[in-house]
Amino acid sequence: MMAMDQTLGILFQLCQSLLVVMLAPLLMGWVGQCRAWLQNRSGPGLLQPYRSLRKLFHKDAVLAHNASPLFRATPYILFGCMWLAAAIIPIIAVDLPFSPAADVIALVGVFALARVFISLAAMDIGTAFGSLGARREMLVSFLAEPALLMVFFTSSLISHSTQLPHIVDTFAHHEFVLYPSLAFAGLAFVIVLLAENARIPVDNPSTHLELTMVHEAMILEYSARHLALVEWASSLKLLAYISIGIALFLPHGIAEVGNWGALPLAIAALLTKLALAGAGLALLETFLAKMRIFRVPEFLGTAFLLAVLGLLIHFLLGA
Amino acid sequence: MNALDILPLDVAGVVILLWLAFGLFGLALHRTPQLITRIIFPLGALGALALAGTGLWALDAAPDVAVLPLGLPDLPLHLRLDPLAAFFLILLGGASFGVSLFSAGYFRSMAGNTLGLLCLEYHVFLASMALVLLADDAYMFMVAWETMALSSYFLVTTDHHVPDIRKAGFLYLLVAHVGAIGILLSFGVIQGGHGIGAYTFAAMREAHLSAFWSSIAFLLALFGFGAKAGVLPLHVWLPEAHPAAPSPISALMSGVMLKTAIYGILRVTFDLLGTQLWWWGVLALALGLITAVFGVMFAAVQGDMKRLLAYSSIENIGLLLVGIGLTIIFHAYGKDALAALSLTAALYHSLNHAFFKSLLFIGTGSILHATGERNMGRLGGLIRKMPWAAALMLIGVLSISGLPPFNGFVSEWLLLQAFLLSPGLPNSYINMLIPVAAAVIALAAALAAYVMVKFYGIIFLGQHREKALEHAHDAGTWERTGLGWLALGCVALGLAPVFVIRQLDPVTQMLVGQGLGNSTSNWLFLAPVDVERASYSPVYFLLAVLGVMLVTLLAVRHFYHGRLRRGPAWDCGFPAQTARMQDTAEGFGQPIRRIFEPFFKIESELPSAFDTHPRYHGRSDDRIWFALYLPVKHITEKLSSWVSLLQHGRIHLYLTYTFATLLVLLAFV
Amino acid sequence: MPIPFTTQIINLLASVLLLIAFAMLSQRRILSLINLFAWQGLVLAVSTFVVAYSTAQHHLYYSAALTLLLKVLILPWLLHRLIRKLNVKWDVETLINIPATMLVGIALVIFAFNLAAPISQLSESITRGLIGIALASVLLSLLMMLTRRKAVPQVVGFLAMENGLFFAATSATHGMPLVVELGIALDVLVGTFIFGIFFFQLRETFDSLDITHMEKLRDD
């Protein structure tokens, strides 16, 4: 039975890993498409991200003369980290054998690792925009990261664990309880999600206007397969974040431990939830306006405060 | 004598004596500097390694006591090697092994006289740190403690021709001395009865103090050791002294010496004082948080790479103090398992900090040698000139930023776990406080990453900001070995936390009466409480990331062509990209300065649009210096000037003093 | 019990001693000051002699003779010679005016008497009350030292203080051991010589014996 479970787990794990890496560009495309619809444009289609990736992989890479090995290694590290992150978040099944290797704190660490590398790579060439982007990215993150950690803390305190599967299990399969603290945490999480994935109002993924860009400024020097990996990693990151959101706040429908039969249902539920989240994201981006960079700390500070408030409410109400 | 009779303490004693002897040899050999660097320093490094081994050996052994026929008549010098001391000996030996190896290369071009003296001071410094750890009575402790301060003071002022360095050295020794006074007072409060024999630690352990006096002793110890550790508001010396010292010395001071202060706090709080009160922990926690945020905030705005690292040390000391504070709180409420967890976090972080901070500091030494420049605004692009140093320091940077799978992450993880386990304390205020504290820790950790990206990016990446950097050379063999050892330490401590924590068990057993067992037998998984609650496996983590990277790389290589062209960087339509367009160190810190503006005392001069020679000038100062230190100085000066009125030069007045004294005394007889 | 005649004489001499101390305190002329000092020495010598006679202690005779020689003859002569040589005959300049000084002096005397009262109770011999007078004259001389502006009166004050001490030593306690007295006398003599040397040096260096010139060494 044990061995059976383990094999099953590994299968689940592989399954999810492949699923996320294939699904991520689609999510990107879906968000873009939704945005286009909301803005009364026809949009490039759901598969546009795949086409872009394909095109980028075919191109010749151009590297600046002074690019160092760090610059070349970063896309792989980025991609590796994001894939790992997306793969260990329980979205289709609770029992993933790889999950114990990294709990939520480690998950935050993975994101940080990727971020530090991309920021360093941005500074490697030594252009004005690269370091500008790196600086802004780190600025955004140093406020977003603690907020994210606080969000995790709230849910960890409720479920008495920092293990994501365990958290999800608590929320999804135990008695349904309303957690007011989670409302605050959820709000904070949305803000963090917007900030960390370079979405409006913090950053605009579809602009290359020098003075406003953050993420795009960092990857200006990347081309071809490197750029493809970076873009892919970005979409994985978005997927990972949305998955976290789903896992923490909407885990219902996820497959229980060793439950084969629930798997198709779980995948279907997941796809629905992802589609809804993507649409919601597009909606938010359409309604909000990009803010000045120095308003961002206030915005993220709000998230941080909300998250801490959530924690305090948890202590106050015990929920 | 049987070989089996040799005890760890004997070995430690021999190493200390050897260090002292090496120092004297070094002084004697000042005519042949190459002998000092090629032989004495590597031998000293071996001694350090031996000491670390001894510490490892002594962790599991029973405490070992020795009384030397030296010292005061009724208070001979007592030595004791218990698990706590053993752990810090490992830290000392491990970090100084790398630093000593590095020094063998680093000091090669120093003039003989200075080098001989430096060699003496360096080894006395090492020996005195070891003696601080081994001391088992107040006198021995104070002697070792002040010798440590003194030798490091001389090391700091090695380059005493620079007025700023002298100033830094003075400030350092002054604060150290004031701190030592606090420690001495603390011992005086704890003393175990009358007579000078009461000043052995053994007697102090037996002393039963009231809650009031225990608190006084704790506060004094916190003050005294805090001054050495750089806890706010006693930190002012640290960012001055660390940059002033030669880099290996900064490494030792920051990596090891600050830990002796942590050791002191632990020794007094958990070993000498019988009981702990919960509010001590709250105080330590609060101080630690303030220190951590303050340190990292100031680190972010520094332009001098060693100053930046010094402020980062303040931050890390803050984190350590937070860990200690948590431990006190848990222990005071009888939650010893949790106390063991937070104490493990603190100890682990001490060890980590010793490695990565030493690594970074000696790394700055290599950069300094290669470029002669400490100001980050004049560096840049060194990764291409110094690939070895860059690669090894990258490990340090990632470790200190608290990124998995390196060592900084492990201790941060443990600390956050301790926070998460805190609910359930009987005091609801503390329960409320702790999440806020955790939030602040998270903020500090995230800012640390910011700081380190700045540090590494400005120094190593981008284009050379100065022409002269074209001629920079990489670190030499000895230097690489030293850097390599410390980097190896960072990686090993990051990958094998379970092993390390098992070694820490006797220490936590000794201090809080409980060890931190690992709930799984699997050495790959770190699960301090329960695998259901939390677990982390750095090895799997690393393998996974590497595996994914490898798969990606192979896939990319396999399916697609590997064509690559080199071209100029894209110029965004500007006519020319120059190195001056990159972010400066100051520019990189600017957002932090803006966000935390009230905490800095900012002076800046912006050029107007019509200046023919526009110059920007700005500095961010520490408000505490102006709010606390200068007033104290002024008050003392004022008092002094009042007192000086006594010495007015007029003999009539002097006679009047005599007369008045006589009359007053006679009147009161 | 009637007080013995010798005691009456000693008490009388003690009062005279105190009177002279007051006179010195109020004196404005330097020559008179030195003369008063000589008179004080004489009183001291006589009182020592009387004590020696009444207690039949032979070494006190030597003391009396020594005092006569040193304090009445040699020291005043030396001081006269000095001021002649230094060509200074000015008035004594005081820092506080004389009446105020006198008032302080009276307060001091009351203080000294009160202080000495318990000690006087102890003594059953002739010395009753003498300690108080000796103490008063010591304090008065000290007061004189700290109110005089010039070097010579200050030294005279110093020597007058020694007189007070001698009086205490011989009359109040019937004399210290001779070896001590000899030593004291020798020291006083040497001291005076050194004073003399100093006067010349000071005058040479500062062109005056006004000690207010010597206020260069200060910290304020």
Next chain:
Amino acid sequence: MIDMQLMALLLTPLLGGLLLALFGSRKWAAELNSLMSGGTFVASVALTVRVVESGPQVAFNEQFFIDQFNVFLVALTAFVAFTTSLFSRPYMRVEQDHGKLSTPRLHLYYSMYQMFTLSMLVALTTNNMGIIWVAMEAATLTTVLLVSLYRTPASLEAAWKYFILCGVGIALALFGTILLYFAAERVLGQGGTALLWTHLNQVKVDLEPTVLKLAFVFLLVGYGTKIGLVPLHSWLPDAHAEGPTPVSAVLSGLLLNVALCAVMRSKVLVDGSLGTHFAGNLMMGFGLLSVVVAALFLSRQKDIKRMFAYSSIEHMGLITFAFGMGGPVATFAGMLHMTMHSLTKSAIFFAVGHAAQKAGTQQMEDIRGMLQISPTVGWGLMLGTLAILGIPPFGVFASEFLLITTAMHDYPWTTPILLMALGIAFAAIFGKVQPIVFGETTASRLPHPPALIPVFTHLLLVLILGLYMPPYLANWYRQAAALLG
């Protein structure tokens, strides 16, 4: 036997004084001075060995009395006087070369130096409270001549103040002595024995307390002036700064101790008579005040010798405080501190002397970078300063540790005050000495090499005693402490 040894001790400096009075102008006067001082030191060692072996001794018809307490001071005095004479040889030659001193002055210096040693030794060894006074006065007179040796306006002013203030002080001490005699005479009867300390010590319980109280006030104010207790200290910085450096060294290192020894002798009697802690309280008060005020004075000093003079006040305050506390450990600490202070402070003055000569000034802001011009002088000054500031492993720390730990137990409220004062003193002194030793130099080389053996001998002794105290030395101190109670 003991008579002979004592005679050797006292006659050597006397002979030295006479010889130097005759031959002080000769070229070899400096060597003769050292030789005689060396002889005195040898005699003192012999005497010490004897006393340590066979306990307290009286000599010359009970006029002299040597116990463990004063023999330790005798040895210390003779030793420092000897090393100072070694130091003064090159120092005085340089002064002569610079035209600051003429040969007749040197003549005076050498003979007075020996007479000064003699008077201190007499004051230490005599059993007669009256003779102590006489010897102290003699010591004052000889040092007045030494302080005014340069005959500059400043040195005359300093000597004058020294003379007047100490003269008045010592006169008050005489009054105290008379009162003591007054009390003693009623118990011991008239005549020679009533001032002998050994006799007084035996009958101290019977002495009249009111008189003794009064006597002690006079003695403390009187000898306290010589010790340099605040507020009676005013002469001390002037005299130290303006006299020749060897004189500053012996004044600080020795004369102050001798005066303190006289106070201690009186304290033993007063304590016995009163049976209260009256004397101790007074001494503690003076000590504490001296420490605090002197520490505050330090930061405003510009003249290096003046600064270290204030430091001497501070340390004498500490010692007085320790003796005031009483008890075996505190007294032990006081004596240890006396030793350490004498050795360290004289070493500092030696180094300061050389440094000031090289820089041509005593103004600290003009003395810079000693390490560059003469590393040994620089290190001597640096280590000496650190030692006197109570930095371990130097012995000053050992005694301060004992002192402060005892205070912590007996009078806890005093320790923060003491330690704060020590902290202020540290900041003041170290802040000024550091640039003198470090940095770029302005000084020049001198024809005569500095006498560094005394400096480093002293510092080495202080270092060794900080880490290891030989048992016989500890026993000796302990016995002496027991004598003082």
